[in-house]
Amino acid sequence: MAAASCSSEVRLATFLLLLLGCLSSGSGSAQVPLLLWSSDSLPPLASPAAGHITSNDQLTVYLTAALGSGPHTVLLFLQDKLSKDDFTIFGGVFGNKQDSAFHNLEAALQSSASSITVPALEWTGSSSFPALFQETLGVSPVLVDPETLSHLTINTSVNNLLLINLPYCTGSHKSCKEVLQDNDEVIGNVLSAxxxxxxxxxxxxxxxxxxxxISEASVSDQSVGRSLLATAEADVKAPIMFNVSGNPCIMLWAQNLSVSLSSSGEWIDLAAQTPSVDRSMCNTTHSLLVLRYTGGFELRFAMSQRFYPVSGRNWFTLDSVQLQANASTASFTGGRGIYAPAEYSFHCQSVSNSKDALLVPNSTDKDTSEWRLNFIDFQIQGFRLANGTNFSYASDCAGFFTAGIWMGLLTSLLMLLIFVYGLHMIMQLTTMDRFDDPKGPSISVPQSD
Known part of the structure; x- marks a missing residue:
C-alpha cells in the first residue's frame, strides 16, 4: 500500500509540474489543457517539453491508438472554458492543498490505472473536441448528468461517448472557485455512478x-515598429474588423469612441458596444467603415489612397468622419493630419474635433454645430492589412519635435551661449607689463602744491 501511495503521489506531482512547466511558454496561440485517465492501461505518451503545444493531429494519432481497437466507454467532461491558470490559481499548487478546487479530479488521477496530461493543446474552435472524439469512436455523443447516468444502461459491447457539460464562472453569480468546486463534485458523482x-x-x-x-504579436512576420498599444491580457477587446470574402479589409481599434451631442452634454462611449459593420465597403482605392450602434448612432470613416509622385509611394488618408444621430449628420474632415503610407496603419493617442484638433467640422448646421467627438488611443487601417489579423507598422500622429523637446533644446542653447560668453571673457583677461620692484629705487610721484 505504501508503494502504491508513493506512486500515485509521484504521478500527481508529475501532472502539476507539467502544468507549471508550460506556464513559461511564450506562445500567444489559444490553447487548452487536456487530462485523460482510464481504468485500463493507456499507450504511453512522451512528456511534452516546456512551451510545446500539442496539435490536433498529434492528439488524433494518440486517440486512434488508444481508442481505435475494441469497444470503449468514454466520459467527456467538457467545461465551457478551461486554461492552465485555473489549475495553478484554484488547484492549491502554491498554497494549501486542502484548499484545492479539484479534489475529486486529483483523486481520480491518483487511483486510475494510467493517465495522460496534455498541458497545452491547440484550440481551433468550440466544436472541435466533440467532433474529434465522435470521429474517433464513430458514435454520436449522449448528453448525460449524474442523475440520468444512474438510470442509464450502458452496453459495453459497443463504443459509448457520454458527454457531461460543465459551466464556467463567466456570467455566474458564484466565484470561479465555487463553480470549479461544483464541477469537481459532478465529476466525482459521474465516476462513482x-x-x-x-x-x-x-x-x-x-x-x-x-x-x-495572452496575445503576443510575432515580429518574425512583420516589420518591427509601433503598433496597437494594448495590454496583453484576457480582457483586451478585439479590434473592429470588416471582411470581404473572408479576408480582412478594414481594421479599427480605440480605447474610447466618445461622442456628445452638446457642448455641455454627457459623453457616450460607443466603444463599449459591439457595432454592426454590414454597410461597410472597400476596394483598392477607397474604404468606408460604417459602424451602426444601438440608440440610433452611426459612425462613418471614409478613407482613400493614391500615389504621390513626390514621395514615390502610395499614401492613405482618412478623408472624413461622419456622426449620425437623431436623423441629423455632422461631418468632419480628417485629411489635414490623419494620413500614413498605404502599407501602414495610423495611430494617435487622441483624435477629436476640439480647437487645433485633427478633425475639422465642415458642417454649418446649427443642430450639429455643438456635437463633439473624442477618440482615445485610436488606430485605423483601411488598406494592405498585415497577415490578416494584425495592424501594420503604425504611423503616429505625434511629431518628433514635441513641446518638451523644443523646451529642452532652447534651454540647452541658452546655457551654451552663457558658457561660451563666460569662456570668451576669461580668455580676454591680460596681466600688467610693469610691477613695482621693492629692491630698486622707489617710484616717486611728484605732488603739486
Whole structure:
C-alpha cells in the first residue's frame, strides 16, 4: 500500500509540474489543457517539453491508438472554458492543498490505472473536441448528468461517448472557485455512478475554449515598429474588423469612441458596444467603415489612397468622419493630419474635433454645430492589412519635435551661449607689463602744491 501511495503521489506531482512547466511558454496561440485517465492501461505518451503545444493531429494519432481497437466507454467532461491558470490559481499548487478546487479530479488521477496530461493543446474552435472524439469512436455523443447516468444502461459491447457539460464562472453569480468546486463534485458523482455499474471507462477533462488567452504579436512576420498599444491580457477587446470574402479589409481599434451631442452634454462611449459593420465597403482605392450602434448612432470613416509622385509611394488618408444621430449628420474632415503610407496603419493617442484638433467640422448646421467627438488611443487601417489579423507598422500622429523637446533644446542653447560668453571673457583677461620692484629705487610721484 505504501508503494502504491508513493506512486500515485509521484504521478500527481508529475501532472502539476507539467502544468507549471508550460506556464513559461511564450506562445500567444489559444490553447487548452487536456487530462485523460482510464481504468485500463493507456499507450504511453512522451512528456511534452516546456512551451510545446500539442496539435490536433498529434492528439488524433494518440486517440486512434488508444481508442481505435475494441469497444470503449468514454466520459467527456467538457467545461465551457478551461486554461492552465485555473489549475495553478484554484488547484492549491502554491498554497494549501486542502484548499484545492479539484479534489475529486486529483483523486481520480491518483487511483486510475494510467493517465495522460496534455498541458497545452491547440484550440481551433468550440466544436472541435466533440467532433474529434465522435470521429474517433464513430458514435454520436449522449448528453448525460449524474442523475440520468444512474438510470442509464450502458452496453459495453459497443463504443459509448457520454458527454457531461460543465459551466464556467463567466456570467455566474458564484466565484470561479465555487463553480470549479461544483464541477469537481459532478465529476466525482459521474465516476462513482460508472464504477457502481462496474463499467470500464476512459475519462477526458478539457474545455470548449480557453478561459485566459495572452496575445503576443510575432515580429518574425512583420516589420518591427509601433503598433496597437494594448495590454496583453484576457480582457483586451478585439479590434473592429470588416471582411470581404473572408479576408480582412478594414481594421479599427480605440480605447474610447466618445461622442456628445452638446457642448455641455454627457459623453457616450460607443466603444463599449459591439457595432454592426454590414454597410461597410472597400476596394483598392477607397474604404468606408460604417459602424451602426444601438440608440440610433452611426459612425462613418471614409478613407482613400493614391500615389504621390513626390514621395514615390502610395499614401492613405482618412478623408472624413461622419456622426449620425437623431436623423441629423455632422461631418468632419480628417485629411489635414490623419494620413500614413498605404502599407501602414495610423495611430494617435487622441483624435477629436476640439480647437487645433485633427478633425475639422465642415458642417454649418446649427443642430450639429455643438456635437463633439473624442477618440482615445485610436488606430485605423483601411488598406494592405498585415497577415490578416494584425495592424501594420503604425504611423503616429505625434511629431518628433514635441513641446518638451523644443523646451529642452532652447534651454540647452541658452546655457551654451552663457558658457561660451563666460569662456570668451576669461580668455580676454591680460596681466600688467610693469610691477613695482621693492629692491630698486622707489617710484616717486611728484605732488603739486
Amino acid at each position: 460508472v464504477k457502481a455499474k462496474d463499467v470500464p471507462y476512459t475519462a477526458i477533462y478539457t474545455g470548449l475554449q480557453p478561459s485566459r488567452v
